[in-house]
Amino acid sequence: KQEVTQIPAALSVPEGENLVLNCSFTDSAIYNLQWFRQDPGKGLTSLLLIQSSQREQTSGRLNASLDKSSGRSTLYIAASQPGDSATYLCAVRQYTGNQFYFGTGTSLTVIP
Amino acid sequence: EAGVAQSPRYKIIEKRQSVAFWCNPISGHATLYWYQQILGQGPKLLIQFQNNGVVDDSQLPKDRFSAERLKGVDSTLKIQPAKLEDSAVYLCASSLEPGQYSPLHFGNGTRLTVT
Numbered sequence: 001k002q003e004v005t006q007i008p009a010a011l012s013v014p015e016g017e018n019l020v021l022n023c024s025f026t027d028s029a030i031y032n033l034q035w036f037r038q039d040p041g042k043g044l045t046s047l048l049l050i051q052s053s054q055r056e057q058t059s060g061r062l063n064a065s066l067d068k069s070s071g072r073s074t075l076y077i078a079a080s081q082p083g084d085s086a087t088y089l090c091a092v093r094q095y096t097g098n099q100f101y102f103g104t105g106t107s108l109t110v111i112p
Numbered sequence: 113e114a115g116v117a118q119s120p121r122y123k124i125i126e127k128r129q130s131v132a133f134w135c136n137p138i139s140g141h142a143t144l145y146w147y148q149q150i151l152g153q154g155p156k157l158l159i160q161f162q163n164n165g166v167v168d169d170s171q172l173p174k175d176r177f178s179a180e181r182l183k184g185v186d187s188t189l190k191i192q193p194a195k196l197e198d199s200a201v202y203l204c205a206s207s208l209e210p211g212q213y214s215p216l217h218f219g220n221g222t223r224l225t226v227t
Contacts, residue, residue: 004154034215043118043203043218044155051213089154091216097168098143100205100216102154 002027002094006103013080014111021075021106023090028068031093035064035075038087038105047088048075080110114138116219118204124225130192133222136185137206141217143167144181146189147203149221155203161187194226 003026013019023033032051036044048057050066050073057064063076073090089105117136125131137144142163147155158177160168163184172179176195181187191198201221208214 032213032215036218041223043116043220044205046215046217049215091154093216098162099157099160099168100145102156104152104154 002092002099002101004090004092004101004103006088006090006106008106009104010107010109012109012111015080015082017080017110018076018078019080019108021077021088021108023073023075023103025071025073025092025101027092027094028071029095030068031095031098033064033066033073034091034093034100035062035073036089036091038089044089077108080108082110082112084108085110116204116206116217118202118219118222120222121220122223122225124227125194127196127226128193130190131194131224132188132190133202133204133224135187135189135204135219137187137204138217140208141206142184142209143207143214144187145205145207145216146179146187147205149201149203151200158189191224194224196226199224199226 005024007022034049035047038044048064050057061078066073087105087107091100091102144161146158149155158172159179161181179189203221205218
């Protein structure tokens with residue numbers, strides 16, 4: 001069964017710093033990997049989706065990479081802002097059963 | 113495009129009572145998912161529908177939880193009777209047909225508190 005791990009569980013950085021969030025998965029038979037943001041009390045907002053055939057995706061200050069062979073993805077956030085404070089979750093979509101498996105998230109706090 | 117709609121946003125009930133949640137996916141999305149998210153954890157899949165058929169309900173506590181997706185569009189998740197450990201956020205999500213180009217879209221969730 002697929003297992004998705006996110007490290008660290010929590011991260012606190014000063015405003016303006018660049019940072020990297022990590023996501024690892026055990027089964028590389030995936031369609032894609034998706035990064036989400038979740039604000040307290042809210043649902044999940046999709047940030048980036050990387051298809052299995054891609055190596056990275058970029059949106060504004062966000063860059064996500066995917067290394068299927070090693071079962072890893074990173075989310076890079078440039079020039080962090082207090083508004084980036086949230087929980088970031090990654091999810092992989094399996095070939096078998098078409099299920100999504102989620103990590104437990106990284107809680108990010110950007111200090112002004 | 114309109115997003116995934118869920119209601120209610122919040123619900124407080126006593127244990128052993130029943131509760132129902134409603135979800136309307138994005139128009140044209142064939143796949144609908146119900147997730148349970150306990151505080152501090154990632155979402156856990158309860159049930160997955162493809163059109164109006166169940167694809168996966170292996171983690172649904174069938175003695176108390178039920179779900180349906182009539183006509184392959186909106187869906188209802190019910191809990192009867194509720195237990196204290198059912199306190200969580202219930203998230204509905206939808207996606208297009210299976211495939212690598214199809215992201216998952218979430219609603220805002222229903223926060224359930226069982227007292």
